[in-house]
Amino acid sequence: MTHPQPDQSDPQEVYARWLDVWTHIAFAFAAVALALYLTGALAPFVAPQAVVELWRLPVDQYLARAGAPSGWGWLSLVGRGDYLNLAAICLFALISLVCCARVIPAFLRRGERLHAALAVLQVVVLLAAALNLFPGAR
Amino acid sequence: MNESFWIWPLALFALTFVLGIVAVVAGIGGGVLFVPIVASFFPFHLDFVRGAGLLLALSGTLAAGPLLLRAGLANLRLVMPLALAGSVCSLAGAVTGLALPTDLLQTALGATIIAVAVLLWMSSGGENFSEESDALGERLRLQGRFVDHAAGGVRIDWRTRRTALGIASFAGIGFLGGMFGLGAGFANVPALNLLMGAPLKVAVGTSGLIISIINSSAAWVYINRGALLPVIAVPAILGVMLGSRIGARLLPVLPAPVVRRTVIVVLALAGARALLRGLGIWP
Numbered sequence: 001m002t003h004p005q006p007d008q009s010d011p012q013e014v015y016a017r018w019l020d021v022w023t024h025i026a027f028a029f030a031a032v033a034l035a036l037y038l039t040g041a042l043a044p045f046v047a048p049q050a051v052v053e054l055w056r057l058p059v060d061q062y063l064a065r066a067g068a069p070s071g072w073g074w075l076s077l078v079g080r081g082d083y084l085n086l087a088a089i090c091l092f093a094l095i096s097l098v099c100c101a102r103v104i105p106a107f108l109r110r111g112e113r114l115h116a117a118l119a120v121l122q123v124v125v126l127l128a129a130a131l132n133l134f135p136g137a138r
Numbered sequence: 139m140n141e142s143f144w145i146w147p148l149a150l151f152a153l154t155f156v157l158g159i160v161a162v163v164a165g166i167g168g169g170v171l172f173v174p175i176v177a178s179f180f181p182f183h184l185d186f187v188r189g190a191g192l193l194l195a196l197s198g199t200l201a202a203g204p205l206l207l208r209a210g211l212a213n214l215r216l217v218m219p220l221a222l223a224g225s226v227c228s229l230a231g232a233v234t235g236l237a238l239p240t241d242l243l244q245t246a247l248g249a250t251i252i253a254v255a256v257l258l259w260m261s262s263g264g265e266n267f268s269e270e271s272d273a274l275g276e277r278l279r280l281q282g283r284f285v286d287h288a289a290g291g292v293r294i295d296w297r298t299r300r301t302a303l304g305i306a307s308f309a310g311i312g313f314l315g316g317m318f319g320l321g322a323g324f325a326n327v328p329a330l331n332l333l334m335g336a337p338l339k340v341a342v343g344t345s346g347l348i349i350s351i352i353n354s355s356a357a358w359v360y361i362n363r364g365a366l367l368p369v370i371a372v373p374a375i376l377g378v379m380l381g382s383r384i385g386a387r388l389l390p391v392l393p394a395p396v397v398r399r400t401v402i403v404v405l406a407l408a409g410a411r412a413l414l415r416g417l418g419i420w421p
Contacts, residue, residue, distance in 0.1 A: 012214040016207035023200045027379055034372045038147065048143040051369055059185040059365040070364035085368030090361060092197050092375065096354040103214070114278065118218040122351065125225050129355040132362045134229050 011106040011115070018102045022095045030088035037081035044082040051082075071132060097126040146180060147373040154194060154374045158381020161195075161323075162202045162346060163389055164404040168378055169195035169320050169353075170251070171404070174411045182370055189360040190371040192353055194378045195320070199350035201379040202386035209390050210284035211343030216298065216336065219278060220344075221351035223305050224312030224322075228356050231316025238317070241416050247318045248413025254324055255405035257332075271297035284340060288393045296337050304334040308348070316356055323349050324405050342389065342401070 006013040036042040046054075046066045054062050063070055069077070077083040100122045107116035128134060154172065161168030169191035177187045206212035271281060275298040286292045298304065307329045315322030323345050330341035360366050414420035 006208060012207055015214050016204040019200065019207070020204035023204070023379070026197075027201075027376065030372050030375060034147075034368075034376065037368065037372075038144065051367070052143055055182050055186060055367060055370070058183055059189075059363060062183070062186075062367075063364045068364060071362050082368050085372045086361075086366065089193060089366055089368065089371055089375070092193065092200065093354050093357040093361060095200055096351045100351070112279070115215060115218055118222055122218065122222050122225065125222065125229075126351075126355055126358075129225075129229060129358040132358070 009106065009109065011103040011110070011112070014106040015099050015103050018099045019095065022091075022098055026088065026091045026095060029091060030085070033081075033084045033088045037085050040081070042079075042081035042084060045077050045080040046082055093130070097123055097130070100126065143369070146182075147369055150176070150180070150370065151373040151377040154377030155381040157194070158198050158201075158378035158383075159385040159388070160381075160400075160404065161198050161378070162382050162385030163392065164323075164342075164401050168198050170324060170408045172374065172378075173320070174408070174415065182367070185365050186367045186370050189365040189367070190374050191320070192357050192360055193366065193371045194374045195323075195349055196353040196357055197375040198378040198382040199346040199353070201382040203347050203350055205383070205386040206343040206346055206389070209343070210282060211339055211389060212347040213280070213282045213336075213340060213344050214347070215278065216280050216282070216330075216340075216344050217347045217351065219305050220308040220330075221348045223309040224315070224348060224352045225355040227309045227312035228316030228322075228352050229359070231313035231318075232356055232359055234313075234317050241418065243318060244412050244416030246416070247320075248409050248411070248416055250314065251324050251405050251409030251412060254328055255402050255409055257328060259402050270299065272299050272301050274301040275299065280334075282340065284337070286337075286339065288391050294337050296335065296340065299335045300333055304329060307333060312352055315352065322352075324408070327401060339389065 008014075037044060044051075046068060050066060054065055057065065062068070068074075074083045074086050078087050100119045104116050104119045104123070107113070107119060153175065154168075157168045157171055160171065172194050173187055173191040176182065176190070177184050180187070203212065207214065275281070278301065280298040280301060281296065283293060283295045286294060308326075311322045311325040311329060314325065326345035326348055327338075327341045330336040330344055331338050336344065411420070
């Protein structure tokens with residue numbers, strides 16, 4: 001199936017392009033991280049045997065028994081196989097934020113200030129969620 | 139390396155590959171199918187299954203997004219106001235949901251999904267799209283054109299109607315989705331198609347992109363709470379992404395009635411499962 005040549009400056013095409021690139025990067029990162037983790041090439045913070053025993057527990061009990069961090073505490077463990085995979089997960093959760101931020105100038109260039117404002121607000125909401133700033137969400 | 143450590147991630151990958159195809163064609167995130175299946179047949183605690191389900195819905199819709207946008211099946215200008223209303227309210231819904239009993243939530247979820255399936259089944263079977271814009275839809279430029287290749291290359295020009303009500307609906311859907319811990323694609327498609335007048339395929343495609351944004355905000359709640367176990371979430375993400383790309387290629391060439399029937403069957407099955415679980419009949 002063929003589609004007409006897209007307008008490269010159209011915010012819809014800009015969003016599609018960035019979404020495509022970042023999704024491929026996140027996919028490749030996740031695939032490599034998972035291979036390093038499952039093959040044991042990169043030592044995990046929580047041993048596989050412990051994960052199998054603890055994954056039946058509620059999250060609070062899992063974290064307590066495994067000694068695993070919550071929030072952004074995992075950043076210092078990113079060199080471990082399991083937390084390298086968590087970094088890949090975070091990358092997926094950041095993609096929409098990046099794409100929304102990228103279309104702000106694309107909307108402004110076309111004089112679509114209302115859509116640019118909506119994109120700014122969306123970025124603010126996603127950023128606040130990532131930084132754990134919403135009351136009650138912690 | 140422990141043997142179970144290998145088996146379950148591989149089984150998750152195979153399951154989510156199939157779910158990825160079904161999810162895109164049905165216009166849902168996939169979490170609504172993933173969570174009950176994995177919670178029933180895999181050894182993981184529901185906390186981690188819900189976290190992975192949310193990421194699965196997110197990553198599947200991210201993977202399908204570029205193809206849907208370029209084919210005109212997802213409309214970014216339509217996505218922006220609806221996703222913003224939905225993502226703010228989904229965070230409020232998640233906080234509310236944590237304070238309610240799980241059985242009550244499951245029962246309400248099942249009843250809601252079945253009601254939506256019945257509503258969709260009873261509505262007219264043909265294409266349902268609007269060619270007249272309302273004032274807000276005009277101001278937000280909520281309009282588009284797509285070529286339905288499955289209908290012999292018919293060109294459809296559409297505009298939204300009842301736009302303010304549509305945005306309010308997505309705030310409500312976002313709240314319910316956050317409360318139930320799902321992407322809520324089951325409600326997105328009827329709201330876009332029946333209420334706002336977007337053609338069914340545009341509704342299905344746009345629903346996917348909306349889920350990718352709404353679930354991004356909700357995913358951070360799970361990440362920050364430590365409820366994402368990489369050995370569960372990452373194989374699920376990779377499987378659903380591969381499946382979703384196949385689903386996105388199938389969507390433009392599938393006839394609208396097939397997409398419609400798929401949506402209804404998926405909704406009815408997922409709704410029945412949630413209802414039986416909530417009532418304690420099939421825990």
